[in-house]
Amino acid sequence: MEIKGSVALVTGGGNGIGEAVVKHLAKAGAKVAVVDMVQKNIDRVIKDIKAMGGEAVGIQANVTSEADTARYIKGTLEAFGQLNIAVSCAGIIRDGTMLSLDKETGKVSKKLGLDKWQAVIDTNLTGTFLTMRDAAEAMVNGGWPGLLVPISSVNKVGQVGQINYSSAKVADALMPKIIVGEFLMRGIRNIRCVAIAPGYTATPMLTGMNQDALKAILEDVHLGRLVAPEEIASLISYCVENEALNATTIEITGGLCYPRGIAK
Amino acid sequence: MPSLLYNDMQFSVEPSGDRWDISYKLPSGASALAAAGLFPGLSEADAAVRALALVKTIFPVGIKSVGPDVTHPNRIGDLKIVGPDVTHPNFIYWDKDSVSSPKTL
Numbered sequence: 001m002e003i004k005g006s007v008a009l010v011t012g013g014g015n016g017i018g019e020a021v022v023k024h025l026a027k028a029g030a031k032v033a034v035v036d037m038v039q040k041n042i043d044r045v046i047k048d049i050k051a052m053g054g055e056a057v058g059i060q061a062n063v064t065s066e067a068d069t070a071r072y073i074k075g076t077l078e079a080f081g082q083l084n085i086a087v088s089c090a091g092i093i094r095d096g097t098m099l100s101l102d103k104e105t106g107k108v109s110k111k112l113g114l115d116k117w118q119a120v121i122d123t124n125l126t127g128t129f130l131t132m133r134d135a136a137e138a139m140v141n142g143g144w145p146g147l148l149v150p151i152s153s154v155n156k157v158g159q160v161g162q163i164n165y166s167s168a169k170v171a172d173a174l175m176p177k178i179i180v181g182e183f184l185m186r187g188i189r190n191i192r193c194v195a196i197a198p199g200y201t202a203t204p205m206l207t208g209m210n211q212d213a214l215k216a217i218l219e220d221v222h223l224g225r226l227v228a229p230e231e232i233a234s235l236i237s238y239c240v241e242n243e244a245l246n247a248t249t250i251e252i253t254g255g256l257c258y259p260r261g262i263a264k
Numbered sequence: 265m266p267s268l269l270y271n272d273m274q275f276s277v278e279p280s281g282d283r284w285d286i287s288y289k290l291p292s293g294a295s296a297l298a299a300a301g302l303f304p305g306l307s308e309a310d311a312a313v314r315a316l317a318l319v320k321t322i323f324p325v326g327i328k329s330v331g332p333d334v335t336h337p338n339r340i341g342d343l344k345i346v347g348p349d350v351t352h353p354n355f356i357y358w359d360k361d362s363v364s365s366p367k368t369l
Binding site: 046053054060075078079080 | 302324
């Protein structure tokens with residue numbers, strides 16, 4: 001599928017990986033719908049795309065809401081008349097171990113709150129499902145070729161302190177197999193699904209963290225640096241153009257390893 | 265350059281080559297772009313109609329009904345003051361101009 005002339009919708013498009021994806025696709029000639037929770041981030045990205053000579057619409061929305069999802073799909077169609085690419089970058093973290101123990105008594109002093117579990121599942125899993133589902137609905141009903149891109153994470157393998165995040169991201173990584181299998185079953189041949197599982201990426205969240213902790217993380221990355229959001233955007237563009245990529249999850253980590261060199 | 269008033273927000277539909285940009289005025293008085301490069305080849309009148317429909321979709325208006333929350337600081341008596349929450353099931357999308365709201369709720 002050609003990027004030029006296609007229409008892309010990116011949730012979480014107001015910063016981080018989502019912003020890079022939006023700008024990369026717009027630069028390559030796609031029309032883009034920027035969906036984000038924060039209006040001022042949307043405004044900034046739309047202004048940047050306008051300066052690039054691109055075409056864009058911004059839609060403030062919450063991806064966990066079914067009504068909002070229907071609204072940003074509708075807004076995209078009203079602006080551009082079709083939809084071809086949907087990328088679900090919207091995501092959050094609420095880290096914590098499932099149990100914390102009191103050092104003196106050895107008894108449980110704290111449990112991971114349901115609020116921390118539910119917020120991450122709602123955004124990272126339910127939000128991705130709603131976007132993929134409604135984008136696919138629009139593509140099928142419109143008869144347009146398409147690519148669905150759930151964003152997983154290398155932490156789908158299971159990261160301590162992230163039972164909520166890892167659980168959501170491993171489920172996101174499964175989506176391409178299931179979605180494409182169902183498409184095949186239903187005779188839908190022109191819509192593909194490829195998930196992307198980034199490693200540690202140079203988003204504001206990570207570059208702003210404790211620098212010693214960041215240095216420790218990078219010791220396990222063969223590349224020796226964080227993955228740039230633009231490198232992930234470039235991979236997604238490649239997925240759009242290469243129709244043989246389908247029903248799979250691609251990791252882009254710079255070579256994230258366990259300390260003794262076993263590939264993660 | 266058509267100007268639209270919707271939900272007390274001021275929008276402008278401005279030409280950009282053979283396309284149209286939609287901008288809106290922020291509370292600070294500054295201007296922000298809601299969309300860029302839309303509706304290629306449409307006339308000003310047609311672009312204004314399409315822009316108004318789009319604006320109503322991307323800037324929903326609604327009413328949220330909530331009960332009193334004694335722990336919340338922003339209260340007037342039993343009335344809790346909160347911003348709109350578009351995820352709430354009681355949220356009602358309002359697609360009419362603000363001047364045409366019903367006389368009674």
